[in-house]
Amino acid sequence: MGFIIFRLIIFIGIVWLGIRLLKAYNQRKLQSQSNGTASEKRAADSQQMVQCRYCNLHLPQSDAVKHENLWFCCHEHKQHFLDSGPEKK
Numbered sequence: 537m538g539f540i541i542f543r544l545i546i547f548i549g550i551v552w553l554g555i556r557l558l559k560a561y562n563q564r565k566l567q568s569q570s571n572g573t574a575s576e577k578r579a580a581d582s583q584q585m586v587q588c589r590y591c592n593l594h595l596p597q598s599d600a601v602k603h604e605n606l607w608f609c610c611h612e613h614k615q616h617f618l619d620s621g622p623e624k625k
């Protein structure tokens with residue numbers, strides 16, 4: 537009788553260990569997934585949109601051309617804007 541109980545305890549222990557390992561594995565998988573989306577979100581936040589002062593086009597700051605505190609979609613528009621001045625259209 538004692539032997540059956542001993543085997544039952546061993547069996548429960550193995551099942552419990554299996555469940556724990558599976559949970560830990562799933563948790564690690566979820567954590568890595570959530571970390572991935574979080575870093576993607578942070579990357580999207582740092583991609584601030586700016587407006588070209590010449591043609592009013594919206595584009596990410598990384599693709600824009602900066603002149604003092606003004607943003608342009610390309611060097612041509614920056615040059616056009618500087619040549620014609622901010623008042624003239």
Ligand SMILES: [Zn+2]
Pocket residue numbers: 588589590591592593608609610613
């Ligand atoms: Zn432009």
